[in-house]
Amino acid sequence: MTTPTETVDAVVVGAGHNGLVAANLLVDAGWDVAVLEATGTSGGAVRSAEVTAPGYLSDLYSSFYPLGYASPVLAGLDLDRYGLAWRHAPDVLAHLFPDDRAAVLNRDPAVTADSLERFAPGDGRRWLDAYADWRSVAEPMLTSITTPFPPVRGGLDLLRRLHVGGALRLARRLVLPVRKLGDELFAGAGGPALLAGCALHTDLSPEDAGSGVYGWLLAMLGQQVGWPVPVGGAQRITDALVARLTGRGGRIVHRARVDRVLTARGRAMGVRTVDGGRWRARRAVLADVPAPALYLDLVGAALLPPRLVEDLAHFRWDGSTLKIDWALSAPVPWTNRAVATAGTVHLGADLDGLTGYAADLARGRLPRDPFLLVGQMSVADPGHSPPGTESLWAYTHLPFRRAWRADDLTAHLDRVEQVLEDAAPGFRRLVVGRHVAGPAELERENPSLVGGALGGGTSAAYQQLFLRPIPGLGRADTPVDRLFLASASAHPGGGVHGAPGANAARAALARDRALTGAGYARLIAAAHRTVYR
Template sequence: MSNAEVDAVVVGSGPNGMAAAVTMARAGLSVQVHEAQSTIGGGARTLDLGLAPGITHDICSAVHPLAISSPFFVDFDLRARGLEFTTPEVSYAQPLDDQPTALAFHDLDATVDRLGAAGPEWRRFFAPLLDRVDDAIWLSLGDKRSVPETLRDVPGIANVMKFGLRLLSQASPAWNIPLSHESTQSLFTGVAAHAIGGLPGMGTAATATMLSTVAHAGGWPSPVGGSQAIIDAMVTDLEAHGGSVTTNARIDHVSDMPAARAYLLDTSALNAAQIFSGLLPVNVDKSLRRFKQGNAAAKVDFVLNSPVPWTDPETARAGTIHVGGTRQQMAAAEADVIAGRMPAHPVSLVSDPTVFDPSREVNGLRPLWTYCHVPFDCPIDPAEYIIKQIERFAPGFRDTIVSYNSIPASEMAAHNQNYIGGDIATGLVSFYRMMARPRMSWDNYSLGVPGAYLCSAATPPAPGVHGMNGWFAAQRALKTRFGIAEAPSLAP
C-alpha cells in the first residue's frame, strides 16, 4: 500500500498486543499502538484505585506462571531487562475444611511430603512430566496448526503421550482414579478451574496439567511492584525500536486508524468484526460475531490492615490460593456458573502480593487481589460472596478489611473492552475452542482481509499472559505482508 502512513497499527496494549508490536518493530517496521484506555497494559495493569494512599492493585492478572517460561518471554527475557520476580516456595494452595491446606510447592518432593499418604499418587502424576517441561509448554502454547517442537524427536513424542494420558484422565468421569485423595483432587481441580469451564473437561484439564507442571518446574512468579512491570518493559523495547503507543485512542472502525500495510487487533472477536465492518468476507464476519463468550469473573480488590488470618497459617506461603473447597464443591459451583446461576460458594482466587513483595505494603496497609467465577454478564456484586468464602478458611478476615473496590462481571468491560460480560478469556475455553479459536480456519489469525489480523486471546493458543497469540499473529503478518519469513530475535 504505497500511501501507508505506517507499516503496522496494533489495536490494544495488552500482553498480546504488545507482543505483536514488539515483534513487528524488531523486524525494522514502523509500528503504532492504539489503546482505548488512559493507561496501557490491558489485563496486565497495576493501578492506584484510590482506596488508600500509595496502595496499587493488579486489576486483572497478578501471578504469571508463563511470564518467564512461554517461548515468547524466554526469547524476550524479562529478567535480563532488569525485571525482578518473586517466586514463592509454594506455587498454589487449596484450603480445605477441618484439615490442613493442600500445598503445591515449587519442589515436587516437598509437595509429596506435605501430602502424606496422598503424596505418591501426586508424584506418579507429575514426576514423568518434569523431565522435559518445555514439551508441555510447547504442546499447550503452540498455534494448533504447526507441528510442535516437542514432536520432533522420539523422547518428545513419548513425553507428549505422557502428558496426553494424564490430561485425558482428568477430563473424564474417571478423574478420581489416578488422584484418589481429597487433597490431591482438590489441589489439581483448583488449577483446572482457572479456565472457568466444566469440571471435568478437556479445556480445564489441559489448563491444569500444564500449569501444575510449570508450578513444579519454574514456579509461579510475580513481578516485583506488580504486573505493570511486564508491560512497561515491552513498551520500552518498542519505543527503542521506533514504535509508539497512544492512549485514549478508542478504535471503532478501521477508518479511525492511519493507513497501514498491516493491522493487528488485540481485541475480542466481536470488536474485530465491528472494526472491519463492511469489509470482511460474509462467512468470517458471521463467525466472529457468533464466537461464543465464555463464563465470567467478577473482581474485588481489597485493602487490608494485616495479613489474611488463615486457619492453617501454611496457606499464606502460597502465591495463589484457590478458595473453593473440595473437588466436588468446585465442580458444583462451576456447573452453576455454566447454567447461569450464581453459586452460593463460588470458586475464588486470592493472592496477597505483600507476603512476597514487601514493597506493596504502605503505612501498614496492603492490597489483596481476588476474583470469583460467576455467570456471563452477571450484575451481582461479588464482594460478599468472596468475603464469605475467605472467612470460611480465615475467620476474622472481615475485620482486616479497610476498603475495597468491587466490579460485577457485567461491568468488567468498562476497564477492558475485551472482557465482554466479564469473560476474561475473550471467548469460551473448551478443547474445540482451543483449536477453532475464534473460528474453524487453517489460519486463525487472518481476518480474511489482506493485512488484517486478530492477535488477542480470542486466537490460539489460549488466554494467559504469555504473549504467544500476538507473537504468532505478528509472524503471519511479517511473512504474508512484508515477505519476512524469519521471526526477528527478541533478545535484549
C-alpha cells in the first residue's frame, strides 16, 4: 500500500519555538504551512507541567525570558492577543556569595546601584554609567542580534549613534572576557559577579573571549526590562504561538518524526517521515533541529560539499545539563533575606569560584562545588504553587557527554542540594516533591537537546556569527536550495527570542520572490561554492 503524499507550500521540521515562529511568519505571508513534530507535544524547550507534586507547576526547561520579552521578533507576533501575559519578581536577580553577601539587581536602577555601592564606594554610580551606555545602543543591538547576518541596518544605526571611535570601543567590549569587563567597570566584587553569573548561563568561562557580551547583555536587559515570566508558566509562550499559527490556517502534526529531507537536482523537495509518509514542499523546507542532525541525518553527507562535512566534525556542543525541580512546603529559608525576593538566584561561587567551576567543566570533570542557577517560580508568579509554598528549580552545567553513569549524577545531585542547604538551612526539610532531569532525560523528551545541551552548540566566539554552526555565511540558507536551518544551531544561537526561526522564514521568502528569488539563489549558491570548495 502506498502512503499518500501531502503537498504544502512549506514544511517546518520541529515545533520548538523557533519552528513555530518561522511557521507563523510564513503563514502571515499567505503560505500553506505544515509543522511536523517528532514528539507528542509542541514547544521544544518552552514547556510546563506538574512533575513534582499536585498543584506545583514547573517550567521544564527555560523559565525567565529577558530576551523573549525584549525580542522584536516575538513582539511583532502580538502574542498578548493569544493569551500571553508577563509577571516580574520583586527583584530580578541576586548573586549570593559564599560568605552570604548578595548583589541584587532590581528593575529600579537606583536600587541596583545601592546594592553595588555596598561592595565598593562609587560602584553604584559606575553601574548607572554602564546602564546609560547600554541604553544608548540597546535598540540597534537587539535589532542586530535578531536579524540575519550581516546585521546591516542595526550596524549602520550603531555607527550613526557612536561614530567610528565609539563603534570601535563597542567592538572591543563585545570580545572582552567577562572577568576583564568586570574589572574595567567596577571596583568591588558585586558588579563583576552579576555580570559573570549572567555569562555563565552559557558554556563559557569568565576568562573566555566574548563571555563579557553575554554577561553585559543579560544583566543590562535585566535592568531595562527585567527577567519576566509568562503568567501560568513557559507553556503559555508555546500555547500562544500554536494558537496564532492554527488560527491562521497552519497545521501541526505530532509524532511525525522526519527521517529524510527529499532532494532533487540540489533542491529540497519535501520530507519523509519514519512511517513512510511523504510531504511535498512547493516552496521551502525549514528545519528547527540541530545542525548535525539536519546535515548528517536528514540530508546525508553524500549530498553535501565534502568541506562542509569535514567542518561538522569540529562542531562543538555546549555543556550537558542537570535540571532539578522541587515542590517546597514553604519559601526557601535563605540566611540572607535579600535573596528571598529575587526571581533568579546565582549561587555557589564568587568570581574565582566561577573560574574554578568552568575549569573543571573544560577538563571534563564534575565540579565538586557546583555553581547553580536557581529559579524561585512562585516568587515570580504565585500561581506556580499553592499559597505559602514555592515551586523551585535549579540547573547546573556538566561536561558534555552523551552517556552518564547514574551514580555520578546522583552524587552530583547531592552536591547541588548541599549548596542550597548551606545557603538556606532547613531547605531539605521543606521538600515535598522532586523531579530530576539529567542529560538523557532532557534529550529523550526533546531530541534537540542533544546530551542535555541547551544552546544548540557552544557560545564560544569560534562558533558565532559567520562561524555558526560552522564557517560559512552565518545565515539560515544551506547549500541545498530551498532548505533552511531554523534552530538555535544557526545565528544568533540559543535563547528564547525566535531569531533563528524568523531568519529562516525571511530567507525562504527572499528565495521565493518572483522577481528577485532566482538572483538571490544564484548569489547564495556562489557564496557557498566559495566557502566550501
